[in-house]
Amino acid sequence: MQEDGLTEAGYQVDGGVGGDFLDDYDESTSVDDGTLPIDRYLDRELSWLRFNQRVLELAEDDAVPLLERANFLAIFASNLDEFFMVRVAGLKRRIVTGLAVPTNTGRAPADVLADINALALELQLRHARAFHELVKPALDDAGIHIETWADLNEADRARVDEIFSAQIFPVLMPLAVDPAHPFPYISGLSLNLSVRVRNPKTDRVEFARLKVPQVLPRFVQLPDDGSGRVRFLTLEDLISNHLDELFPGMEILEHHEFRVTRNEDVEIEEDETENLIQALERELLRRRFGPPIRLEITDDMDDVTLGLLVRELGITENEVYRLPAPLDLGGLFEVAKLDRPHLKYPKHVPVTPLQLQPAEPNAAPDVFASIARGDILVHHPYESFATSVQAFLEQAARDPNVLAIKQTLYRTSGDSPIIEALIDAAEAGKAVLALVEIKARFDEQNNIEWARKLEKAGVHVVYGLVGLKTHCKLALVVRQEKNGELRHYAHIGTGNYNPKTSRIYEDLGLFTADDQVGKDLTRLFNELSGYAIEKKFKRLLVAPRYLRRGLLKHIRTETENARAGLPSGIRIKVNSLVDEAIIDALYRASQAGVPVDIVVRGICALVPGRDALSETIRVRSVLGRYLEHSRIFAFHNNGDPQVYIGSADMMHRNLDRRVEALIRLTDPAHLAYIDELFTTTMAGTTASWHLQSDGSWQRHHRDEHGRPLADLQNVVMNQVTSRRRGATRA
The missing domain is CATH 3.30.870.10 (Endonuclease Chain A)
Incomplete structure (x- = not known):
């Protein structure tokens, strides 16, 4: 679950259309004048982890259809992988290269990285508990069993032996580690088995690495046993119980799962290359060999094996994550695809406008x-x-x-x-x-x-x-x-x-x-x-030249209207809100009394509801069956609404390093639709997460009587469908 133009904006001014809207723009509106508190931003990386926590809360919710819960577990795992590959990798690169650029909160990258490691481990352990204690037992009750080797009877094991011999054994490639065989390269996100064996003739203990093939299904479906249940066995569990066939004549001492995450961000110096595609293709090859930034191991791994991995991979103990097996629950995407409609969200059929x-x-x-x-x-x-x-x-x-x-x-x-x-x-x-x-x-x-x-x-x-x-x-x-x-x-x-x-x-x-x-x-x-x-x-408002400036101009207009006693209001819906200039302008608008409603799916560095800073700002987040992805910017403008939709989030990359475009909506029906969408989203009867001033998110999904609140996405689907039917009947 990824997630910055070029021209001066023109607007209607005094009833006319012109390109001079920004001619009187005062650049000082985006520069801190020292009146705002220094601790006015939430850390963007920790905010992202809190977003993934909200994904996890959906997996933990027994009111969510069961296979959708399994899907959310997989989404959490996939999201976290990308976070480490890009965001954590970037922080580590700044630390290693000595680039002492502070984070958005002014803290040193090393301090933020320590907090990330602690929170990420906490969430990964919670993720594992959600699988073992909540989702897996519910799957069992629904006739979908994720078995372990110990669960299988003799008949099952005989059939699995046949599957291993015919479909898996020919693909496996055990790699020994000894003076003649150096420690092998461990590809990023691959699942591996560490194996320690003893040669009974020499009594010598050796180490081998066995990669779990990514070309095979992660969850192997077991033959029908006549019970009507769908049964799976993880591929690594199946392989682990056939190691004697891979190392014949050797005594298997230990075997454990491990997984490495590498820096897979791509950096290209475009000004120094004559052919962008060729340069990018070379960089993509290098991406595979980025430095390790996370080592996930099963919690039963012995110290000898762990010491070898830490030494050979060149990582620190702080980058080791001990977790219950199975690792990489992203494999649950396969289970979530089972054809069990009653265990999924009810089908929504899109309508033609x-x-x-x-x-x-x-x-x-x-x-x-x-x-x-x-x-x-x-x-x-x-x-x-x-x-x-x-x-x-x-x-x-x-x-x-x-x-x-x-x-x-x-x-x-x-x-x-x-x-x-x-x-x-x-x-x-x-x-x-x-x-x-x-x-x-x-x-x-x-x-x-x-x-x-x-x-x-x-x-x-x-x-x-x-x-x-x-x-x-x-x-x-x-x-x-x-x-x-x-x-x-x-x-x-x-x-x-x-x-x-x-x-x-x-x-x-x-x-x-x-x-x-x-x-x-x-x-x-x-x-x-x-x-x-x-x-x-x-x-149009187009980045990187004028989009930020245009939005700041609108925010300033609302601020001035509020100070003059005129109606005002700002409503924003984005994936991420990080840009300091935009946030500071929203703080000043709030200080002037402007009501500000913000809907953020992911990262939010703005602190809402703080006395004398952001008392009029409310921040909500909606997660569900659909990924909220639209960006909307709506300004009251003293009764003449200025509403934009487009591609830009409020991040430095969007506003400074990407070509983005917003278009202003003018049709009264469209303006009314956007207004209704915001009103429904922010309503106390709609399920959402509320951002607190300490950076935590509180989930509001039940009323005071314990009844579920309305699901925004179901509400919108019903509204869109009913409008079409009503218009058709008319």
Whole structure:
């Protein structure tokens, strides 16, 4: 479960549209004047761990469907792996290189790292308890058994012996460690067995490492025993009980599981390379050999084996995590996929937005005609990605009147219909530009592969600007209308053009044929693909030049309105809130009396509810079946709401090192929808986590009578579905 433009913003000022909104911007509004307390930020790394704790709380909740709980256990494990590979690795790199850059709280990286290690171990032990004491017994009761070798009878063991001999033994590669065989390389996130054996002829004790093959299922399904139960045995348990076949003639003394996490962040000096793809491919090869940053071992590992691993891997005792077996509960993703609908969330069927329905009964959908009638706001996964965004691009590919398609691609699936639509358009002779971000973390190799596929089809593929990641979600279609004029049709979203994640990521997107937006995007794409330096946009806020400044200007307006006794209010929904300038501006707004509501899925460095600092600020977090991913910025503006959606989180990387774009919503119905969404999210009757001033999160999911509070995602799904049905009946 991953998770920074370029132009001056233009806004309506005094009833007119102009690019001078920021001309009077006072840079001092984003600089601390010494009046704010020094301890006004929460540590971002510890805040991230608290986010993963919220994921764990869903796994612990017996009101969550059972297989979804198993899935949340796997998500917790996968999240933590990535956290260590990137965030902890970055802290360690700063310590090792002597780069004494303080963290966002001003503390030394070494001190923060010590706190991370302590909290991460606490959470991993809690994670293991949740599996052994809560989820596993519940799975047993549901007829899904994760067995140990001791649970198997003789008939089971005989069948497992056959599975081992036929399907597993040929794949295994035991590696001895002795003067002729140096300690082997241990790949990151691989599960391994340490084995100590004695040679009965020489009485010599030897060490061997055995990698648990990642090409085989982590949970081996056992043959049906006639009970109707689904039974699994972990692959490492199965292998451990057949070591005598791998080391014949040797006495097995000890065997234990261990797992290494390595620094897998990628760093490229773009200014010093002539070919970005070649440099990235070289760096991806080096990623495999990053230094170890975490060693997970089973809690029964003997000191001799542990000493060998610590010495050979070059890590410290503080980086060792003793945990109950099995390690790597990310393997539970396999169990969670079992076809047991009654043990999963009830199925939600996305609906097609009413505005994208055919104007006449039995007519074929025409996305362009729908957009031409007015802006369309779509909300995934409640509304279908396939019949909106995907249909938009597929129709553009086959429409003979479409002359050009321009699109940014940050993450998408390799077999994506989005990619196929761009290829079809290029092969049909249309001009197609794809701005591919090949530096999208952990998707680098995939992006390189399908970027080359696009190039072979005749798509113009570019890789953005040196030193910046292109993270904005933009698609622009240029079409010749019947009167011969060219018209721009655009989509600006908060999420990636990925059909697979669109089914589980909550995102917003706007379709518009507004001529000004079309001109804005044309200029932006020219800047991204060429050498243009464009400064004037009308409905867009674009990072890294002006997005932060534009938001600070809006926050300052609310602050001034509150001081003048005028109505004010700020509502923000993001994945992460870390940027100090934005946080300080929100503190000053709160001090002026502005009501501030913030919805954050992950990291939040802002301290809410502190006397004389943030008394009017409330922070909520919503986690559930869908990953909350949309970014929204809404300002009361004395009754003339200014509301933006887009790709940017409030982090340094988004505001300073990424190309991001926000678009302002103008349709009154869209503004009302966003208002209702915030009101429902912040309501006391809606389940959520509340951030406390000490950095802890309190879960509110039951009322004073113990009854469950409303699930936001179910509420929104029901609202979207009922609106469509009501409109259809009308």
